Amino acid sequence: xxxxxxxxSAHAGDLTTLTLSHLQAALTxxxxxxxxxLPLAVLAHRVRPLRGLLLGMSxxxxxxxxxxxxxxxxxxxxxxxxxxxxxxxxxTLVVLLRNTVEGLDSVPAKAREAAVAMGTRPLRxxxxxxxxxxxxxxxxxxRIATVMxxxxxxxxxxxxxxxxxxxxxxxxxxxxxxxxVAGIVLTLLLALVADALLxxxxxxxxxxxxxxxxxxxx
Amino acid sequence: xxICSQARDAGKGLLMIKFDAVHKRFPNGTTAVHDLTLxxxxxxxxxxxxxxxxxxxxxxxxxxxxxxxxxxxxxxxxKDIREQDAAELRRGIGYVIQQSGLFPHRTVLDNIATVPLLxxxxxxxxxxxxxxxxxxxGLTAEAGRRYPHQLSGGQQQRVGVARALAADPPVxxxxxxxxxxxxxxxxxxxxELLRLQQELNKTIAFVTHDIDEAVRxxxxxxxxxxxxxxxxxxxxxELLARPADDFVADFLGAERELKLLSLTTLADVPVQPxxxxxxxxxxxxxPRPGSGPHLVVSARNEPLGWLDPDAGxxxxxxxxxxxxxxxxxxxxxxxxxxxxxxxxxxxxxxGVLTGVTSREAIHEQAGxxxxxxxxxxxxxxxxxxxxxxxxxxxxxxxxMETAPENGPENGLDTTPAxxxxxxxxxx
Amino acid sequence: xxxLFKNLGSWLVxxxxxxxxxxxxxxxxxxxxxxxxxxxxxxAIALPVGLLIGHTGRGAFVAINLASFGRALPTVGLVVxxxxxxxxxxxxVYVALVALAVPSIVxxxxxxxxxxxPEVKDAARGQGMRGHQVLLRxxxxxxxxxxxxxxxxxxxxxxxxxxxxxxxxxxGLGRYVFDGLAxxxxxxVLGGAVLVAAVAVVLDxxxxxxxxxxxxxxxxxx
Numbered sequence: 001x002x003x004x005x006x007x008x009s010a011h012a013g014d015l016t017t018l019t020l021s022h023l024q025a026a027l028t029x030x031x032x033x034x035x036x037x038l039p040l041a042v043l044a045h046r047v048r049p050l051r052g053l054l055l056g057m058s059x060x061x062x063x064x065x066x067x068x069x070x071x072x073x074x075x076x077x078x079x080x081x082x083x084x085x086x087x088x089x090x091x092t093l094v095v096l097l098r099n100t101v102e103g104l105d106s107v108p109a110k111a112r113e114a115a116v117a118m119g120t121r122p123l124r125x126x127x128x129x130x131x132x133x134x135x136x137x138x139x140x141x142x143r144i145a146t147v148m149x150x151x152x153x154x155x156x157x158x159x160x161x162x163x164x165x166x167x168x169x170x171x172x173x174x175x176x177x178x179x180x181v182a183g184i185v186l187t188l189l190l191a192l193v194a195d196a197l198l199x200x201x202x203x204x205x206x207x208x209x210x211x212x213x214x215x216x217x218x
Numbered sequence: 219x220x221i222c223s224q225a226r227d228a229g230k231g232l233l234m235i236k237f238d239a240v241h242k243r244f245p246n247g248t249t250a251v252h253d254l255t256l257x258x259x260x261x262x263x264x265x266x267x268x269x270x271x272x273x274x275x276x277x278x279x280x281x282x283x284x285x286x287x288x289x290x291x292x293x294x295x296x297k298d299i300r301e302q303d304a305a306e307l308r309r310g311i312g313y314v315i316q317q318s319g320l321f322p323h324r325t326v327l328d329n330i331a332t333v334p335l336l337x338x339x340x341x342x343x344x345x346x347x348x349x350x351x352x353x354x355x356g357l358t359a360e361a362g363r364r365y366p367h368q369l370s371g372g373q374q375q376r377v378g379v380a381r382a383l384a385a386d387p388p389v390x391x392x393x394x395x396x397x398x399x400x401x402x403x404x405x406x407x408x409x410e411l412l413r414l415q416q417e418l419n420k421t422i423a424f425v426t427h428d429i430d431e432a433v434r435x436x437x438x439x440x441x442x443x444x445x446x447x448x449x450x451x452x453x454x455x456e457l458l459a460r461p462a463d464d465f466v467a468d469f470l471g472a473e474r475e476l477k478l479l480s481l482t483t484l485a486d487v488p489v490q491p492x493x494x495x496x497x498x499x500x501x502x503x504x505p506r507p508g509s510g511p512h513l514v515v516s517a518r519n520e521p522l523g524w525l526d527p528d529a530g531x532x533x534x535x536x537x538x539x540x541x542x543x544x545x546x547x548x549x550x551x552x553x554x555x556x557x558x559x560x561x562x563x564x565x566x567x568x569g570v571l572t573g574v575t576s577r578e579a580i581h582e583q584a585g586x587x588x589x590x591x592x593x594x595x596x597x598x599x600x601x602x603x604x605x606x607x608x609x610x611x612x613x614x615x616x617x618m619e620t621a622p623e624n625g626p627e628n629g630l631d632t633t634p635a636x637x638x639x640x641x642x643x644x645x
Numbered sequence: 646x647x648x649l650f651k652n653l654g655s656w657l658v659x660x661x662x663x664x665x666x667x668x669x670x671x672x673x674x675x676x677x678x679x680x681x682x683x684x685x686x687x688x689a690i691a692l693p694v695g696l697l698i699g700h701t702g703r704g705a706f707v708a709i710n711l712a713s714f715g716r717a718l719p720t721v722g723l724v725v726x727x728x729x730x731x732x733x734x735x736x737x738v739y740v741a742l743v744a745l746a747v748p749s750i751v752x753x754x755x756x757x758x759x760x761x762x763p764e765v766k767d768a769a770r771g772q773g774m775r776g777h778q779v780l781l782r783x784x785x786x787x788x789x790x791x792x793x794x795x796x797x798x799x800x801x802x803x804x805x806x807x808x809x810x811x812x813x814x815x816x817g818l819g820r821y822v823f824d825g826l827a828x829x830x831x832x833x834v835l836g837g838a839v840l841v842a843a844v845a846v847v848l849d850x851x852x853x854x855x856x857x858x859x860x861x862x863x864x865x866x867x
Contacts, residue, residue, distance in 0.1 A: 059849070060846055060849075062801065063801050063804075063805060063842055063845035063846045063849050064805065064838070064841070064842040064845070065804075065805035065806060065808050065838065065841045065842065065845070066805065066806070067808050067809075067819075067822055067838070068805075068808070068822065068837070068838025068839070068841055068842060069838075071822065071826075071831075071834045071835060071838050072835060072838055074831065074834075075649055075831070108319075108322065110315060110316075110317055110319035111319060111320070111321050111322065113284070113315065113319060114313065114315060114319035114320070114321070115321070115332075116284065116308070117282055117284055117308055117313040117315075117319075117391075118308055118309065118313060118332055118333050118336065118381075119304075119305040119306060119307070119308035119309030119310075119333065119336055120305065120332075120336060121305050124336075129321060129323075132323045133321075133322065133323055135323075143713075144713075144716070147713060147716050147717045148716060150717060151716060151717045151718060151719050151720070152719075153719075154719040154720075154721045154722060155720075155721060157721065158826060164719070164722075165719065165721055165722070167722075168719070168721045168722045168725045169725075171725055171729065172725045172728070172729070175729060176729075177726065177729045177730065180722055180725050180726045180729060181726065183719065183722050184718070184719060184722040184723065184726060187717060187718075187719045187722065188714065188717050188718065190717075191714070191716075191717030192714070192717070195713065206323070207365075208322055208323045208324070208365040208367070
């Protein structure tokens with residue numbers, strides 16, 4: 001099994017298009033997932049009875065096979081990018097919801113109490129104390145959701161989308177490994193770069209978690 | 219129902235916080251506070267003590283509406299606290315909690331600036347105020363740029379105090395603020411608080427389960443019993459001398475008498491001129507045997523140690539701990555027991571020898587002190603404005619506010635002969 | 646839409662669908678066989694790795710990053726690649742499913758091991774336990790709930806993904822999905838999807854129930 005380099009150079013343009021399309025689907029899904037899971041997580045964190053319900057529901061969603069999710073969506077949104085994005089979003093919800101709730105749980109009670117005791121109103125407490133302190137755990141969820149989405153986009157190849165996943169069907173049908181290898185390598189690269197970027201974002205956003213440059217004891 | 223009535227007479231006579239028949243029952247059925255009527259005067263530290271589950275923390279948290287009472291009213295400066303928006307109310311009340319409750323994601327400076335920012339002072343003014351407070355609580359500007367976890371426990375606690383003081387609130391609530399630091403640092407922080415209080419004269423409600431801390435800090439101590447009952451509220455000296463019942467006595471512990479001594483300073487104990495004991499300069503030749511113990515002093519007349527030429531081999535002088543007027547009777551008794559002569563060396567603020575005092579004189583003052591504390595109640599409070607009291611206390615806890623009954627003049631005559639054997643007797 | 650679900654209902658309850666070598670019962674058995682075998686193999690690889698890095702604390706950074714890298718592997722691509730390289734067999738399917746399951750098991754095992762209170766480990770050592778005794782008698786029992794969670798997550802993911810076997814002409818519930826797609830028979834596709842989800846949900850509930858029973862005494866302790 002050898003890689004046909006000439007095919008690769010001949011199709012560099014296609015590969016770029018597919019990579020960008022792949023990335024777009026994954027990122028849109030993660031962003032949508034964040035938009036939906038943030039308010040839900042805050043709700044689940046504040047209202048105890050809702051917590052079990054929401055987390056349980058998201059767990060059930062996770063058990064549905066990705067291919068089935070895409071297919072189940074076909075009657076709703078047809079063979080379109082929308083179907084891909086909705087399917088992926090459902091998957092990100094599981095991770096994002098759980099991590100955001102856990103992140104909010106991890107906020108030290110004393111910090112929250114201090115904020116309230118100093119006269120910070122609930123919304124401001126959420127935005128300036130709870131969410132920033134939950135950020136490390138939330139970001140861990142975002143990283144998992146992103147990598148997972150990038151890996152899952154390929155599944156949408158069965159419904160005619162799938163970004164780099166199209167290379168797999170192509171290689172399978174023509175018994176030609178080169179596009180398959182290219183698809184796997186590009187998917188992994190994409191995941192790696194996205195993850196590295198997220199780590200950097202987290203580093204910048206959470207300066208208090210860094211190790212002190214000088215000795216911490218005073 | 220226990221009313222801390224004498225509180226009314228302290229301070230400027232103004233009531234800062236008033237609990238009126240306050241009751242708190244939690245949804246799970248436990249009664250945290252039972253029919254509490256308590257008055258906290260303006261300017262002064264009221265310490266709420268009791269074992270865990272006695273309702274002291276709930277009482278504190280009701281003042282800034284972190285907990286709302288089931289029934290009864292709480293007034294702050296004459297105004298029912300429920301008439302105000304909870305958040306607005308809290309911005310006007312400083313709050314310090316155990317392990318400081320600092321925001322781990324904000325620098326120390328930004329932590330301190332929290333309330334000023336909430337009050338809309340603007341970033342620059344808030345930070346400037348925070349920097350000022352950093353200095354007030356004894357931290358460097360460099361510490362302001364750090365994150366809380368990069369500071370030691372004691373430093374974090376200082377930041378917690380600074381943060382509570384940032385908007386200069388008249389009232390400060392402190393919930394076991396020094397509970398999580400080691401004993402040595404705790405005492406530093408307590409001294410620091412007393413120093414700050416002398417400067418700022420806030421109305422402070424302070425929760426602790428440590429009776430020693432309560433005695434050290436409190437102008438008044440309110441003792442709570444499990445079930446949320448206030449048992450007794452009195453100045454520390456009175457509390458120690460006259461516990462209301464066995465519960466309070468138990469809580470104060472077996473060393474109640476010693477605590478009382480630690481509350482009293484040497485200021486009123488007469489100083490006997492140093493001529494009554496032989497002194498010898500440290501550069502002079504050692505005294506002859508048979509001449510009795512000598513106090514060795516430096517060229518500047520600072521006590522250096524006791525030297526007894528009859529005590530066998532000519533070793534170095536045994537150590538002396540010179541005592542100032544601000545030191546406690548307890549420290550003085552300890553020193554007199556350690557001293558080979560039974561005398562303690564008294565010094566002025568600069569450490570220069572002013573004279574000596576015998577163990578007997580200390581005992582006498584201790585006895586007087588005890589009777590006084592037992593006798594004096596309301597009258598004592600009236601003569602002592604809180605500000606003056608705090609000043610005295612910062613200078614190391616002068617306990618009683620009444621004028622000394624004895625003049626220093628009667629001290630000289632009663633002191634034993636120099637070099638005489640130490641009188642026996644116990645405390 | 647309504648019509649579709651009505652047809653789906655009748656497809657699922659039709660008697661002839663449930664019997665014979667092409668019947669739903671047989672397909673479920675195949676599906677379970679693939680999933681369980683793949684998860685077992687993955688556990689045989691991942692558990693020792695997770696326990697080792699958790700116990701020694703060494704190699705954690707590399708292992709965890711490799712695991713997250715593994716998560717990014719596109720399953721479809723992997724199946725196709727192994728199939729093209731090795732020809733038609735179940736191997737490509739198992740390789741892909743094992744690769745899918747390993748990261749969850751490694752990371753959860755490691756997380757369980759690091760969550761064990763260091764003071765408890767210290768106490769065990771202080772009472773004279775050797776390294777392997779600490780591991781077997783203290784760390785693993787305490788880490789077990791999280792280890793089980795990892796295995797459960799891995800199994801659910803594998804069940805959901807084992808549909809892929811049908812893509813390379815094998816059985817399992819994926820048969821209905823891919824046959825349906827090929828025949829443009831949406832009802833059959835939906836039927837397959839619903840069955841996979843049902844199997845996964847039932848397994849998930851059963852295993853989390855088991856976990857709850859096994860570790861019920863732990864909750865009071867925490």
